[in-house]
Amino acid sequence: MRGFLASSIGVTCAAALALPLTLPSSGARAATQDAHPPAVRSAESVPGSTQSLPLTPLGSDRSLGGASSEQGLLRREVRPFSLVGVVWDDPDDELHGSVQVRTRASGTGTWSSWQQVETHNHEHAADPGSEERASGKVRGSTAPLWVGDSDGVEIRVRGEAPRHRASAGSPAEQALPSGLRLELVDPGAEPPPQGSTPEKPRTPALTAETAASSAVNADLAPLGAAAIPALSKKETESDLIAARGGPDEAAGKARPYVGPRPRIITRNGWGANEKLRERQFGYSKTVKAAFVHHSATGNNYRCSQAGSVLRSIYRYHVKSSGWRDFGYNFAVDKCGNIYEGRAGGVAKPVLGAHTLGFNTNSMGIAVLGSFGYSSPPAAAVNAVARLTAWKLGLYGANPRGKTYLKSGGGNLYKKGRNVRLHVISGHRDGFATECPGSRLYSKLGKARSTSARYQGR
CATH class of the missing domain: 2.60.120 (Jelly Rolls)
Incomplete structure (x- = not known):
């Protein structure tokens, strides 16, 4: 794996992104933040x-x-x-x-x-x-x-x-x-226009907080990129094999079950104000399961407004609800676009705040909208399948399988209980709630089978 050093903003941000076998252990914190943050931050400098x-x-x-x-x-x-x-x-x-x-x-x-x-x-x-x-x-x-x-x-x-x-x-x-x-x-103003190639960095000069958030994805896209580009299945498999064994051992490795990496719009791409969140990143040990949610924000948005919706939810989670960052690890809009959620690296086991009692060793995906009475678009369900095929595949998880997670406490399972759950579960599987809405929940079987197919199972 290649390392990355960001010095253009006058601070050093170490960004060695390691895939599953060398990811940070539970409770670890990534030291990728600037050592000298501004002493004073004016309200005018914060969008929204x-x-x-x-x-x-x-x-x-x-x-x-x-x-x-x-x-x-x-x-x-x-x-x-x-x-x-x-x-x-x-x-x-x-x-x-x-x-x-x-x-x-x-x-x-x-x-x-x-x-x-x-x-x-x-x-x-x-x-x-x-x-x-x-x-x-x-x-x-x-x-x-x-x-x-x-x-x-x-x-x-x-x-x-x-x-x-x-x-x-x-x-x-x-x-x-x-x-x-x-x-x-x-939500504040939209980020400046990107130009013809969305994967290129948004601007040559980044704030320290934005650079830190971007640096943990340095092996996937350039610093400041608005999107992490998609890879073919073959490219994704080759990268994963090389990361686990190095080029000399890659030929002897079994082909992993991992889906092609989908295009993921980064936090910089949807305009996240990195000064809002807590500076440090938090991690679990692994990713054993994915919980699917709906954002319950309603369906009256255009896909071109998804960035504004995300910036609004982010501000509501942090400034109003008091969370350390955006709660979900990923978001998906009605057009099937995939977005990076909580900061820390899209390939890493970032600890979210999405499913009370089961945030450890899992990831949360929020489909933007409300799906108790409205059916989720096929593009959104397929995006869930594509995202889980890749991310769960990095950690050896079978989307059609089941796994055990230890409850951290909730209204369905007492703290400390080992609970058998679908590798792709709905929020209501871990907590007594209507989320992700009955119409989206009914589509999870299709998402599991499609995700497994993308993995080559």
């Missing part, structure tokens, strides 16, 4: 913004303060935003009830109908007891909802008794979590 508005009691609950069962905000004009969500103080509290929002399209005066925000109650999060979970920054949060360019908002949140506690004697309403706030996220 977040408005955080406290909710207040509505209707007859106005005199009850924080213990009310219905809170919200009446119609109001606000600064431009494109994504909404609700957060609260204690990440262990659950919001049982409904969250509805309507928005005004920027510059039109036209208000949308009421839209439902998914109250997914911490199933997308870092594992209990993990460093990320124990940071003191994490908040409870709903799923984010993409609403497009907007400058007005109205919201209502109503508490309801949890379904599993409902009985003839139980209250119909329940007090809401404390500290409810409406988060309005502006």
Whole structure:
């Protein structure tokens, strides 16, 4: 494997990307960050913004303060935003009830109908007891909802008794979590145009944070590249054999079951602001399984807007929910484009915050959209198959097989239990949730068989 040294920004970023046999061990941190970060970072230098508005009691609950069962905000004009969500103080509290929002399209005066925000109650999060979970920054949060360019908002949140506690004697309403706030996220401007070759670096001068995020992919694409190019199956196999045994031993190695590497749009390609995330990278030991999610952000986006959707989710995960970075390892849009998610290297076992209890030794893939009632496009399902065929293949995993993961704690499996799961699982297989939506979940069998076929099984 070849090494890489980045010195054009006045700092040294070591980027020795090693494939499965020499990847960082569990809990390891990659020392690829700049040693001298800027002392002061002005708000103007950070693209995008977040408005955080406290909710207040509505209707007859106005005199009850924080213990009310219905809170919200009446119609109001606000600064431009494109994504909404609700957060609260204690990440262990659950919001049982409904969250509805309507928005005004920027510059039109036209208000949308009421839209439902998914109250997914911490199933997308870092594992209990993990460093990320124990940071003191994490908040409870709903799923984010993409609403497009907007400058007005109205919201209502109503508490309801949890379904599993409902009985003839139980209250119909329940007090809401404390500290409810409406988060309005502006994704910021699109990155500058790329030119005709998207795999080329975006700019000759990168910030230290962007260089560090890019350097961990240095064996796959040039520093600052907007995309990691696709490889044929033969090229992918040759690279993997050489990485495991070196050129002198490659001829004697068995052909690995690995799919062709798909084209992956990098964090630099979708415009991630690397100053938002925590500076260090976190890793597991391996990748034994992939959990498929839907982002629950709705389906009203164009594929040309996917970068804006990702930047909005990223900001919501970090600034609003208190996570260390984007939660998922990868994202896929409705057109089948694949995006790098949490920083640390697309070929490495980066520790995500996607499936509470099962983040270790797994990866999370979020298909952008909501698929409880809408069917996922075939291009998106195929992209999941292509991505898993490559990434799982690097670690010797059979997409049609099953594996064991140890639970870190959740609402389906107690902490410490070894659970047998599909190598390609849906989020609901590890946690009691609707995610990834019944329509996407029903497509996972096809994704498994297609992924295995790409691997040559």
